[in-house]
Amino acid sequence: MVSRLCISGYRSLRDVRLEIEPLTVVTGANGSGKSSLYRALRLLADVAQGRIIQSLALEGGISSVLWAGPEQFSRSMKRGDQPVQGTVRQSTISLKLGFASESYGYAIDLGLPVPGGLFGRDPVIKTETLWTGLVLQRANAFAERHGPSVTLRDLNGERRQAYTRLQPFDSMLTHCANPEDGAELLAMREQLRDWRFYDHFRTDSDAPARRRQVGTRTPVLAGDGADLAAAIATIQEIGSEGQLEAAIADAFPGASVDVAVSDGYFEVEMRQRGLLRPLKATELSDGTLRYLLLVAALLSPRPPSLMILNEPETSLHPDLLAPLARLIADAAKRSQIIVVSHAERLVAALTQAGGRRITLAKELGETVAQDEDRPMWNWPGR
Template identity: 50%
Template sequence: MLTSLAIANYRSILSVTIALGPLNLITGPNGSGKSNLYKALRLLAQTASGGVIHSLADEGGLHSTFWAGPEEITGAMRRGEAEIQGGPRKDVVRLKLGFASETFGYTISLGLPEPQQSAFCFDPEIKRECIFNGPYYRPASALVDRKGNVVKIRSGRQWEVVSQHVPSYDSMFDAHADPSAAAEVFHVREMIRSWRFYDHFRTDSDAPARKPQLGTRTPVLHHDGRDLAAALQTIIEIGDKEALDRAIEDAFPGCHLRIVTGNDGRFSIQFHQKGLLRPLTGAELSDGTLRFILWVAALLTPRPPALMVLNEPETSLHPDLLPALARLIGHACQHSQVWVISHANRLINALNQHPECHTIELEKVLGQTEVMGQDMLSTPTWYWPD
């Protein structure tokens, strides 16, 4: 489980460090930075799959993701006694992302390259990566350290250089993930790769989830929900069928689901609704009903991830379904650490009743995303590598 997350110099986030629990609820007004926090976490996840540089390019390049305000917001600026203005920079500009967990922590620092005679002169470079033990980075707790092109691994009291030629556009996860030679790198990479993000279920009239699909065992629902029927059948056969039935009954009293298989091996959904003489097919379901069923398949996965992130799961759902969704999320956090980004009051209120819910309310002050009510004493201890 992640115990803290730190982000510096990313869009509206100048510097934020937050403590995490089993169920984390991220809320705040529109424009407060919820999406930026979500995108930063996704960007961090890309480091383990070799996609962090391309993800930054999709966002318009590293330069466009940097915090656009002054390097430091003074107390006089906050009180309105001084104008918001910048000055000569004291430090080089770096985008920094990091987390601590119950086992290992990880940080990455990205920056622009030195001026060079190359067409790729705006490509971000990975300047520093560290894997450490403990709740925050300390030189004494560092286990793996990458500076520029050089990667060192701690061996007892000594450091051993394992590579001097890691490309600046590759993470050390790409170059050193041999479990026998670099067990810490392998462990952290696999932990990050297990994170699961859901933010774009398709429920339009042409959505694959509405149509019969060739079925294979599907313990993990695809991020767009295309293999819904197979995922539900997998839960029925090797997962928690009783939890599935309870979730459907909780949201739609008197209703139940059935998965049917055609002679061609294609799976399809039948939704039996109280009062109707025949079941509804996937093509006949409303957007809200289909989306709730998609959340059932995602949250009751027989292969729970270390971290599951749900971005605005209330989309297209009737407010009356949100308490049932909250109970389903509460069930999922027994097996996975869960993040929920939401601004739906009814879902927020329902989740706050869960004993494990840790609410993080964001606000924007002078263009900067901050955690509401957080001060020096309540901010988790965090240090970035030099």
């Protein structure tokens, strides 16, 4: 389980350090930095997929996502006695992402490319470190990358230089992970690849979830929900059909969901009280379809180590927020879940169910976590 999440230099997240629980709810006003936190988590996962450079390119490149304010705020700036202005920089410009659990910790430091190159908006991976425990110390790192060089530590504690020509756009998680001398890197890579993100399922008339699809066993719902019918059929076959029925009945009393099969094609059907025939996915309201998508994601027969839901309340009627909260709280017994939301009813219900509430706010353009103690954290040095 991820216990600490730390981000530095990304958009409004100048230096955010958070304690994360099995169920964590991140909330705050519009513009407080919730979306930036969600994107930072996606960037961490993209490291293990070898896509972090491409993902940052979609945001305009490294220069477009760096913290735009001063390196430090003076006391007079915070009091308002002096306008916010640039200060003498003490540290190098960087974007840092990291997390830690009781077992392992990982951090990556991205910097600016050499001026004048052809790929001026691509970040350069300066350092990466993998260590044991919550906090990086001098003696607990067993994989360290500085520039093109990667040093690994064996079971006897001996360190050796394993790689010397790693490209600045390649992560050691993707290029140095192997069962022989990079088993820990391999385990971390697979953990990050196991993270799942669900962000604004489409529910319009042309949404993939409304179409018939070829049915295959689907223990993990796709990010766009295109395989909804197959995911529900898989839950019915190898998952907990009782939980599926209970989740539907909790939100829509007297209703049930099934999957119609025709020549190998699957289609969702929903029976509702008072209707003589089931409604197909093309006929369901946006809110109903979104709820079914969330049910399929949260009742996955293959629960991930971490699932992140970004504004799952979108399109939902307020009456569905309480059933959704119960569904999320139950899923948090099988997976660690982070919910990013500004729906107070959902946030309150999840907090009451035992979730940790983190409220973000802006101070002088910087995202801060209100009333939160900053956990201990050490970034790897360049």
